[in-house]
Amino acid sequence: MSSESTLLARLRHLATHPAARGLADDVAVLGDLVLTHDTIVEGVHYLPTDPPESVGWKLGAVNLSDLAAKGAVPSGALLSLTLRGDDQWEERFLSGLAQIFEHFELPLLGGDTVALPEGAPRVLGLTAIGKAGPSVPSRTGGQVGDRLWLVGPIGDSAAGLALLTDDPGATGLLVDTYRRPIPLLAVGALLAPHASAMMDVSDGLLLDARRLATASGCGLRVDLSALRLSPAFIAERGQHRAARLFAATGGDDYALLAALPPSFDPLTILKGTSVNIACVGELTGDGAFALADDFGPVPLPERLGYEHHPS
Amino acid sequence: MSSESTLLARLRHLATHPAARGLADDVAVLGDLVLTHDTIVEGVHYLPTDPPESVGWKLGAVNLSDLAAKGAVPSGALLSLTLRGDDQWEERFLSGLAQIFEHFELPLLGGDTVALPEGAPRVLGLTAIGKAGPSVPSRTGGQVGDRLWLVGPIGDSAAGLALLTDDPGATGLLVDTYRRPIPLLAVGALLAPHASAMMDVSDGLLLDARRLATASGCGLRVDLSALRLSPAFIAERGQHRAARLFAATGGDDYALLAALPPSFDPLTILKGTSVNIACVGELTGDGAFALADDFGPVPLPERLGYEHHPS
Numbered sequence: 001m002s003s004e005s006t007l008l009a010r011l012r013h014l015a016t017h018p019a020a021r022g023l024a025d026d027v028a029v030l031g032d033l034v035l036t037h038d039t040i041v042e043g044v045h046y047l048p049t050d051p052p053e054s055v056g057w058k059l060g061a062v063n064l065s066d067l068a069a070k071g072a073v074p075s076g077a078l079l080s081l082t083l084r085g086d087d088q089w090e091e092r093f094l095s096g097l098a099q100i101f102e103h104f105e106l107p108l109l110g111g112d113t114v115a116l117p118e119g120a121p122r123v124l125g126l127t128a129i130g131k132a133g134p135s136v137p138s139r140t141g142g143q144v145g146d147r148l149w150l151v152g153p154i155g156d157s158a159a160g161l162a163l164l165t166d167d168p169g170a171t172g173l174l175v176d177t178y179r180r181p182i183p184l185l186a187v188g189a190l191l192a193p194h195a196s197a198m199m200d201v202s203d204g205l206l207l208d209a210r211r212l213a214t215a216s217g218c219g220l221r222v223d224l225s226a227l228r229l230s231p232a233f234i235a236e237r238g239q240h241r242a243a244r245l246f247a248a249t250g251g252d253d254y255a256l257l258a259a260l261p262p263s264f265d266p267l268t269i270l271k272g273t274s275v276n277i278a279c280v281g282e283l284t285g286d287g288a289f290a291l292a293d294d295f296g297p298v299p300l301p302e303r304l305g306y307e308h309h310p311s
Numbered sequence: 312m313s314s315e316s317t318l319l320a321r322l323r324h325l326a327t328h329p330a331a332r333g334l335a336d337d338v339a340v341l342g343d344l345v346l347t348h349d350t351i352v353e354g355v356h357y358l359p360t361d362p363p364e365s366v367g368w369k370l371g372a373v374n375l376s377d378l379a380a381k382g383a384v385p386s387g388a389l390l391s392l393t394l395r396g397d398d399q400w401e402e403r404f405l406s407g408l409a410q411i412f413e414h415f416e417l418p419l420l421g422g423d424t425v426a427l428p429e430g431a432p433r434v435l436g437l438t439a440i441g442k443a444g445p446s447v448p449s450r451t452g453g454q455v456g457d458r459l460w461l462v463g464p465i466g467d468s469a470a471g472l473a474l475l476t477d478d479p480g481a482t483g484l485l486v487d488t489y490r491r492p493i494p495l496l497a498v499g500a501l502l503a504p505h506a507s508a509m510m511d512v513s514d515g516l517l518l519d520a521r522r523l524a525t526a527s528g529c530g531l532r533v534d535l536s537a538l539r540l541s542p543a544f545i546a547e548r549g550q551h552r553a554a555r556l557f558a559a560t561g562g563d564d565y566a567l568l569a570a571l572p573p574s575f576d577p578l579t580i581l582k583g584t585s586v587n588i589a590c591v592g593e594l595t596g597d598g599a600f601a602l603a604d605d606f607g608p609v610p611l612p613e614r615l616g617y618e619h620h621p622s
Contacts, residue, residue: 006398007424010405011390017418019387028420030387030440033344037389037438039423041431076330076341078348079322080391080436087317094321107328109339112350113318116432120352123434125391125423127348129341 024215025138026066026199033075034130036066042121046179047161049168052089054179055124056096062202063128064104064183065254069200070137071192072130074104074185079111080125084118093124104185134193137258142197142216146259148281149266151187153177153230154205158250159237173232181254187275188256191266197259204251204305209281210289212257219284224248224293226280241293251306259283335526336449337377337510345383345441349373350391353432357490358472360479363400365490366435367407373513374439375415375494376565380511381448382503383441385415385496390422391436395429404435415496445504453508453527453570459592460577462498462567464488464541465516469561470548484543492565498586499567502577508570515562515616520592521600523568530595535559535604537591552604562617570594 008023015023019030027036040062042048046055060077067074079097083090101108106128116122160178163170184200192198197216201208206222213220224244237243260266266277284290291298319334326334330341338347351373353359357366371388378385390408394401412419417439427433471489474481495511503509508527512519517533524531535555548554571577577588595601602609 007394007401007405010402010409011419011424014405014409014412014419015421017387017420020418020420023419023421025421028387028389030344030420033341035389035420035438035440037391037422037436039391039393039425039436041393041425041427043428044426076328076339078339078346078438080348080350082350082352082434083318090318091321094318094325098321098325101325107331108322108325108334109328109331109341109346110326110334110336111348112436113322114350114352114434115355116352116434117354120434121428121431123393123425123427123431125348125350125436127346127389127438129346 021138024140027070029132029136032132034067034070034072034132034136035127036063037125037127038062038066039123039125041123047164050179052092053096056093057100057180059124059126060097060100060106061181061183061254063126064106064185065200065202067128067130068183068185068188069198069256071133071189072136073189074106074128075131076107076109076129078109078127081111081113082116082122082124083113084116084122133189137192137195137198139197139199139212139215142212142218142259142283143261144218144283144285145262146196146283147262147279148209148283149258149260149277150205150255150280151258151275151277152184152253152255153228153233153276154201154253154255155233155247155250156230157181157252158246159233161252174236178252183254184256187270190269191258194260194264195258196261199257201253201255201257202251205248207305207307208257210304212259213283216259216283219286219288220281221284221290222281224291224298226278228276228278241298244293245301249301249303249305332449335451338381340443340447343443345378345381345443345447346438347374347377348436348438349377350434350436352434358475361490363403364407367404368411368491370435370437371408371411371417372492372494372565374437375417375496376492376511376513378439378441379494379496379499380509380567382444382500383447384500385417385439386442387418387420387440389420389438392422392424393427393433393435394424395427395433444500448503448506448509450508450510450523450526453523453529453594454572455529455594455596456573457507457570457594458573458590459520459594460569460571460588461516461591462569462586462588463495463564464539464544464587465512465564465566466544466558466561467541468492468563469557470544472563485547489563494565495567501580502569505571505575506569507572510568512564512566512568513562516559518616518618519568521615523570524594527570527594530598530600531592532595532601533592535602535609537589539587539589552609555604556612560612560614560616
């Protein structure tokens, strides 16, 4: 047993309460509340050169994205803020956090501020609390035959990060998407009552889709050609197989992945909206992971996404 | 305006929801739930040489102490765990966390595990959620004439830390108290319905008592001679004025401080228990902070406790 699975086994041993959903989900469901906590680390989840405002925005966004995937309405948050004595950075960080809190009407309810030793990378945490809708889809409810619908473009954020890695001064739409992802709260709330399973895509579509399929006890078929890449992504990376594989494994997308019964067409409830949504595959009964595009089967890449944490 | 107060003003601007209690409290109160988040940092809140089990215990204890001060019953927690690739440390940390979770019947509901860059100090966060009792005393409700009751010994933890600073191999009761504080959940729940105001003493009695008095719009009188020091503390530090000032400003006590109306004697409901409780002062109408002992007035020390964070 790897150390990662030992750790996860130990955590699961503490998480026997039904509200924990066996730690198989990104959230806990306690009464009519949905709770999630995501932490971001300087140099791991964001670049030390990112504008502090965008770091504040991103901390809010990654947590709200977990609420979006459960169809929950944001009702409050607790902030864990580490201080390094750089008042200007901290001020600008809080103004970015304020921006996303105000945009999504998320009140700050409390939290903690602590000093960091000199030179330590910042660690920023948020607990977001939402009010559950009529149903809170887990990762585990997918059924054989369910269609997999992807909401939101993928690949833009990873392409933006690649641009910034080459040139820390890079700008443009892709960089903006990396720095300021948009949590898809409205669509999440619309889809949740119809979804057998739903999660946000944060570590790469292929990795997260496999997690959903595995948690649901299903196999998986994904069609790379069905991805709706953004014009900015296509202009930067093209849209051939390699570009599509890059998009499907890049991570940091904060898109939504919903398993919906074949009888339900989400376009009926999203008519008139400009939501980027596409059916990108289905859950299968054979336990395998089949990847294909218009030209035929595609070998699974070695890396399906970011496995930077064990749960 | 100092940078700390600018930061706090900015946070308060985000915290207009009544559940936030104006960030004047250590908890948020959302419906019948009490929520708190405390973060501890290696080298700031614990020693890098502390046994990992005790760090896990302490992370649980500091959060449960906030629930205790509000009379709440623990109902679940979300863990933010940073990993540095030291499997053995992390395993031992989790076993200490498991110990306190099991002791106080606190189920793990979820959270996040993230990788840290090499060499970064660990930052460990916990969001604890409790069920509110019949009333949730804040810091702000104290009334002129209320008696200040202190539950639990103070000074032991600071004396333990001083021993460890001199000799990292030190052992004994004081060191144990520093490493494994006991959250006073049962007494907290008994006192909460009677308290005008209550909080836990984590940054030093004098500092926290002043915070309670200020939040309540009152002055304050504290009698150092009334402190019930533990035998282990007295053996190490004595019980003269200097020792009592050390105990009253040391911090890390996780004792409870309750403002109770003079008509209510807490000993009536604590009869037959072995709780360490003493009346150590009162809230006054003159806005001043008067410190005294059996020998007369005591000048306020320059440092009342640990002001290591702005809220």
